[in-house]
Amino acid sequence: MSSAQSQSLAVAEAAAPASVLPRRARKLSARRIGAVSWWFVVPALAFYLFVVLWPSIEGGAYAFTNWDGLSATKDFVGLAQFQRILTDPAGVGAVVHTLLIAVAITLVQNLVGLLLALGVHTKIKSRNILRVALFTPAVITPVATGYLWKYLMTPDGAINQILGFFGLTWLQHDWLGDANIALWSIVATVVWQFAGYSMVIFLAGLQGVPEDVLEASTLDGAGPFRRFWYVVRPELAPAITINLMLSIIGGLKLFDQVWVMTSGGPGTSTDTMSTLIYKNAFQFGDFSYGIAMALVLTVFVAILSSAQYKLLGKQGGSK
Numbered sequence: 001m002s003s004a005q006s007q008s009l010a011v012a013e014a015a016a017p018a019s020v021l022p023r024r025a026r027k028l029s030a031r032r033i034g035a036v037s038w039w040f041v042v043p044a045l046a047f048y049l050f051v052v053l054w055p056s057i058e059g060g061a062y063a064f065t066n067w068d069g070l071s072a073t074k075d076f077v078g079l080a081q082f083q084r085i086l087t088d089p090a091g092v093g094a095v096v097h098t099l100l101i102a103v104a105i106t107l108v109q110n111l112v113g114l115l116l117a118l119g120v121h122t123k124i125k126s127r128n129i130l131r132v133a134l135f136t137p138a139v140i141t142p143v144a145t146g147y148l149w150k151y152l153m154t155p156d157g158a159i160n161q162i163l164g165f166f167g168l169t170w171l172q173h174d175w176l177g178d179a180n181i182a183l184w185s186i187v188a189t190v191v192w193q194f195a196g197y198s199m200v201i202f203l204a205g206l207q208g209v210p211e212d213v214l215e216a217s218t219l220d221g222a223g224p225f226r227r228f229w230y231v232v233r234p235e236l237a238p239a240i241t242i243n244l245m246l247s248i249i250g251g252l253k254l255f256d257q258v259w260v261m262t263s264g265g266p267g268t269s270t271d272t273m274s275t276l277i278y279k280n281a282f283q284f285g286d287f288s289y290g291i292a293m294a295l296v297l298t299v300f301v302a303i304l305s306s307a308q309y310k311l312l313g314k315q316g317g318s319k
Helices: 003-015 023-064 080-087 089-120 127-139 142-152 158-165 182-206 211-219 224-235 237-252 256-261 273-283 287-317
Strands: none
Touching (some): 023 080, 089 273, 142 158, 182 224, 224 237
């Protein structure tokens, strides 16, 4: 094709609608646009490759060695570090604690968030003030939240003082010093902080529920539960999927609140995979074992989030 023909084709492409252009011309135009688009993608891909992907792959390779993070010797040990996770009581305990925290946060946070969303979605005059107040904890940094509740939960902290003021001394505890309840105290702190975040996502879904359908179901004699289950719940399917995925991923990766409030204690009763990764890699000088636990945590997050997305996606598509 001569230069004059190429120029005339370009002028025709710009002047004529896509529907009247010859098929060959449309294909040629699409190829040119695709070729130009790749030049905008390449810098971002290169940055991601050299800053994120390659260091992650190179760092993950240390899980198959016995490197301590400082010495020059790195001996290949195969899957020995992963086998340690299954035989190390601290490693097994961290896996169990991580799963317990993730499940508890996912269930309680979303249930509380849904109830709050239903409550502030009514016509009460103070609904906007309540929405702001309930969402405010979510904008506080996790570290600040951890320190706040750490001091509230001390034996002479505000929680025990309030319980004593109302004569409920039998409910007073060392909330973070008792190995039996320290883990659940952390769960309560995380739920307090992020229930408002889940509420906002549920509110976005509730605003998409048609009012005429709700009114029709009320006229047909449907009670509050039946209206929610058959009318509101299907419309909330995308919001439920997003909330559950965010909460379970956040629960599996939880570190800040645990480290600030208990540092994994008392003993190892609140150690999670994230805190044990930090301890092994930066405190105990067992870098390769910490990397192995990080890979296991990554696999957990990928498998659980993918399975959850497929399950909830099918339910949302069949409404």
